[in-house]
Amino acid sequence: MHAIRLHAFGPAENLRYEQVPDPVPGPGEVRIAVAASGVHLLDTVLRAGLPGPTAARAELPTIPGREVAGTVEALGQGVDEGWLGRRVVAHLGNVPGGYAEFAVTAxxxxxxxxxxxxxxAAVAMIGTGRTTLGIVQFADLGRGDIALVPASAGGIGTLLVQYAKNAGAIVVGLAGGPAKTERTAANGADLAVDYTARDWPERLAVFLGGSRATVLFDSVGGDLARTLAGFLDRNGKHLVFGRSSEGPAGAPSAPRPAPAAPAPGGIASQAVLGPVMLDRAGGIRVLENRALAEAAEGRLRPAVRRVALADAAVAHRLLETRATIGKVVLVTG
Structure with a gap:
């Protein structure tokens, strides 16, 4: 099969498109002919040789990637033959191997x-979608809420805008540049703000007209989050699940350590990734099921940027330069 392999930590160009032996499914496992594999910002961090917030430093050589969808085409010992030929999607957990034409999993x-x-779309929902559904558990959104969504054209941001609108909230999406703000508006945001414009706080203030936001979905941290926190009601919710603006482009969108520190202005913050999210949901598989169901029914529509498997290095550069809209997915064939 063809796969993307990393032999040395470093830049995106170190990702090589190579021919390698097909993986063999073990007991209780299946082999999937992969049609799509998810690319995550965490993948770029691990490629550079750094430990991620939820994954250890990779052992080389490695095939990156932890989200795959395709068709089951081989079975390991003890696996029900009913799986053969089924279209499936899976998150591989902390075992890489997704950037390939075939992948095995339990x-x-x-x-x-x-x-x-x-x-x-299934790949987008099995990772990005499940995280989104985990985050919104803490928001309790409904009519009368005003939600602020920075990075609103990203994979999670796109789904947060849609979810908040479906719940009846007024939604302000913030993104960098005209293309991303246009996509944010198309997703249903009541106001789409270009945070690269110098007057964006004034635009937001005029839109709110003296009202205060009730929820801030914070994946960026830094100056942008500090400014947005100034628009939150004193009893508002500052839900933290990343801090991508606090480092160079391509820095991991990592969870803040718990317990959450107060946000600017004394507003209470809450870090919502990790065990606290899973405990509230009842487990990771519950979130995966919910995410796939929301997409299947058309309530959530993931934005997907498709890149050929052989061009995985291009996909990584797009993520590291924040040049993407939606979820980046590698496709075969």
Missing amino acids: TSRLHDVPETLDEA
């Missing part, structure tokens, strides 16, 4: 791909 990680979804 049947306990498999989900059927709903008929209404293609494999790229």
Whole structure:
């Protein structure tokens, strides 16, 4: 099979498109003919040789990637033959191997791909979608809420805008540049703000007209989050799940350590990734099921940027330069 392999830590150009032996499914595992594999900002961090917030430093050589969708085409010992030929999606956990034409994983990680979804959309929902559904548990959104969503054209931001609108909230999405703000508006945001414009705080203040936001979905941290926190009600919710603006482009969007520190102005912050999210949901598989169901019913529509498997280095550079809209997915064939 063809796969993307990393032999040395470093820049995106170190990702090589190579021919390697097909993986063999072990007991309780299946082999998936991969149609789509997810690319995460964490992948770029691990490629550079750094430990991620949820993953150890990779052992080389390695095939990156932890989200795959495709068709089951081989079974390991003890696996029900009913899996053969089914379209499935899986998050591989901390075992890499997704950037490839074939991948193996345990049947306990498999989900059927709903008929209404293609494999790229399913991949977006199994990772980015489940995280989004975990985050919104802490918001309790409804009519009367005003939600602020920075990075609103990203994979999670796109889904947060849609979810908040579906819940009846007024939604302000903030993104960098005209293309991203146009996409934010198309997703249903009541106001799409270009935070690279110098007067964006004035635009937001005029829109709010003296009202205060009730929820800030914070994946960016830094000056942008500090400014947005000034628009929050004193009883508002500052939900933290990243800090991408606090380092160079490509820095990991890592969770803040718990317990959460107060936000600027004394507003209470809450870090919502990790065990606290899973405990509230009842487990990671619950979130995966919810995410796939929301997409299957058309309530959430992931934005997907498709890149050929052989061009994985291009996908990494797009992420590191923040040149993407939605979820980046590698596709085969």
